[in-house]
Amino acid sequence: MPFASQPRGAGRRHLLAMFLIAAALAAAMYQGKGYPEEDSTDGKRMTAAEHIASLNAFAQAVPREMRHKVALKDSCTIEFTSMRRSAEGHAFDVPLLSLDASSRTDRETGLTFVAIGSLDGPDAPHHEVYQTDRWHEAISYRSHLRQLMRLCAESLRKDEPGHAG
Secondary structure, three states: OOOOOOOOHHHHHHHHHHHHHHHHHHHHHHOOOOOHHHOOOOOOOOOOOHHHHHHHHOOOOOOOOOOOEEEEEEOOOOEEEEHHHHOOOOOOEEEEEEEEEEEEEEOOOOOEEEEEEEEEOOOOEEEEEEOOOOHHHHHHHHHHHHHHHHHHHHHHHHHHOOOOO
C-alpha cells in the first residue's frame, strides 16, 4: 500500500492543510470587495432622488399598458402618472407614511406584480404598478418604495422639536 508508511491521521492533516491554503487563496482574491458594486442597491446610501430614478428605470421596462412615471412631490408623497395614451395625465398621489407596497407571484404565468395602496383602511384602492417575470426585479422595485418610506420617516424625525441630528 502506498500510504502504509504515513502516520495515522496524516491524510486528514494533509486535507486540512490543502483546505486552509485554498481558503487563504480565496480570501486573498476576495480582498474584502463584497457584493458586486454594479448590482448593489445599498438603500441606506441612496437619496430619495436616486430611488425615484431607479423606480422610473424599472417602470420603462414594464408592458406598455403599465408604464408610468414616479415623482417625488415632497419628502413624504410620491406621485404615479400613467403613461398609457388612454389614461394620459391620470395621476394619483401616494402618501409614504401610509404606503402599502406588496408583491405577489402568479403561479400560472410566473409573473410577479407589485401593488401599492394605502394602509388607511380596507377600502383603500390598490394599484398594480409593476410586473415582471424576474422576481428579484419586483422585490427591488418594492424595496425602493420601502426605502422612500424610511427616508420620509427619517425626515419627519429630524423635524421633531428636540431632535439632534
